[in-house]
Amino acid sequence: MENEIKILIVEDEPLAAAQLAALIASLKPGAKILEVCDTVKSAINWIAKNDEPDLAFFDIQLGDGLSFEIFEQVDLNCPVIFVTAYDQYAIQAFKVNSVDYLLKPIEKQELDSALQKYESMLTSKSPNLSPEIIEEIVTSFSRRKFKERFLAKVGSHLRIIEIDDVLYFYSYQKGTFVKLADGKDYLLDYSLEVIEEMVDPSVFFRINRKYFISLQSIQDVIAYSSSRLKLKVQNPVQDDFLVAREKVKAFKKWIEGDS
Numbered sequence: 001m002e003n004e005i006k007i008l009i010v011e012d013e014p015l016a017a018a019q020l021a022a023l024i025a026s027l028k029p030g031a032k033i034l035e036v037c038d039t040v041k042s043a044i045n046w047i048a049k050n051d052e053p054d055l056a057f058f059d060i061q062l063g064d065g066l067s068f069e070i071f072e073q074v075d076l077n078c079p080v081i082f083v084t085a086y087d088q089y090a091i092q093a094f095k096v097n098s099v100d101y102l103l104k105p106i107e108k109q110e111l112d113s114a115l116q117k118y119e120s121m122l123t124s125k126s127p128n129l130s131p132e133i134i135e136e137i138v139t140s141f142s143r144r145k146f147k148e149r150f151l152a153k154v155g156s157h158l159r160i161i162e163i164d165d166v167l168y169f170y171s172y173q174k175g176t177f178v179k180l181a182d183g184k185d186y187l188l189d190y191s192l193e194v195i196e197e198m199v200d201p202s203v204f205f206r207i208n209r210k211y212f213i214s215l216q217s218i219q220d221v222i223a224y225s226s227s228r229l230k231l232k233v234q235n236p237v238q239d240d241f242l243v244a245r246e247k248v249k250a251f252k253k254w255i256e257g258d259s
Contacts, residue, residue: 005031008046008053010070011083012038012062013193013209016104020057020083023111039246040065047074055118057102060084061197063206064250079121081114084197104194147198150178152186159186163203167217167234169195171210179217183235205254207231208244221255 005028011017017036024031034053037043040062047070058067058080070076082101100114150161167179169192176188176195188195196206206212213233220232229248231241243251 008056011059168213
């Protein structure tokens with residue numbers, strides 16, 4: 001097919017990956033999504049065993065680590081567009097060396113601009129990612145300022161929620177809620193995926209698709225099966241807090257302060 005762009009997507013949220021693929025198809029009907037990888041490990045395995053794509057979209061924070069780790073394990077010389085909810089502290093690094101980024105939620109106009117930048121790279125033969133560029137991006141992210149408070153609407157009032165009061169965030173009936181140390185729940189305007197990339201990853205961990213918990217909320221960690229963990233948390237909702245099987249290793253590293 002003429003002007004076919006072969007694309008790899010690395011994204012651990014199926015809905016986000018599907019939305020990105022749909023936007024790409026609407027802008028570039030000739031594009032072909034080669035694969036959607038949802039972990040660092042699966043991306044490394046796929047890249048090692050397949051021909052290099054023309055372009056890759058990388059979410060930054062995956063269930064088993066940061067997508068930057070992929071570059072430490074395999075050679076990837078194609079242009080990469082990062083997908084992130086991080087703020088302006090990272091922007092300068094993404095501007096370097098024709099690396100682009102998209103802020104979540106992705107807007108069609110921004111995606112179109114990123115794809116145009118990719119096409120201009122093909123004609124200008126701009127260099128791609130290098131270890132120096134990756135290091136600069138990681139350093140930029142280490143300097144970023146994490147969100148310290150949220151606003152929740154309660155009737156005609158706005159409630160200020162300090163991040164230190166948060167036990168966990170959770171999804172319920174298409175809404176995203178926050179549970180506080182006083183036991184109260186509030187509906188937030190952000191999706192769980194966006195919140196995950198706004199707050200300090202040394203303090204909060206996404207244990208599964210439904211729960212994103214703080215370290216202070218954990219009262220006990222129980223071996224649920226040979227490959228899963230069950231958590232006892234403060235002020236729990238009527239549900240089991242299970243660490244997803246693919247996240248257990250990363251969770252243990254997080255608990256030990258190695259994430």
